[in-house]
Amino acid sequence: DAGVIQSPRHEVTEMGQEVTLRCKPISGHDYLFWYRQTMMRGLELLIYFNNNVPIDDSGMPEDRFSAKMPNASFSTLKIQPSEPRDSAVYFCASSLTSSYNEQFFGPGTRLTVL
């Protein structure tokens, strides 16, 4: 298995632009998680899905952020409009169960908003 796949690996955009981050979970995993890593706040869980349904989006910072999972093999995290403070590394993770011990993380997308 190729593991969790994220694209793009790096994204540089200008303030105000729309950004879409993509994730392909490990086949057969029912749970998908989106995280954000910053120097100041460390890793933060933004949202997670179970069987393509959003379960907890309380970590989504504001309405500019939205996440979708149209099918079991694909998820997107969209920021519109983007702001410089959104600059961070965004990780996607998937797991068979809700257990945090068993999450597999992707390599992350480094987002820079100028």
Next chain:
Amino acid sequence: DQQVKQNSPSLSVQEGRISILNCDYTNSMFDYFLWYKKYPAEGPTFLISISSIKDKNEDGRFTVFLNKSAKHLSLHIVPSQPGDSAVYFCAAKSSGDKLTFGTGTRLAVRP
């Protein structure tokens, strides 16, 4: 408000010696704690965990200690190896709640 704190952003240790990474938390409702390891350009990987009913959990060279009265946990790596050089994140959760992570400690193990 940072509920999980890793006050040492970096740590350097000689190969073969013990590495001790520390983590403090403020939420007394946390009952499960985890450590993750992260190499550059990779996602974090789960390392070891401990439930609040225990005060120690060991897995090979890695041991996590929990002091509930002090709201403190630590990760011990003995002996340290150059391959252990990575960023280590502490995380905590309460029942039914999501994980809260610390900001990470960068460990460098010198050959």
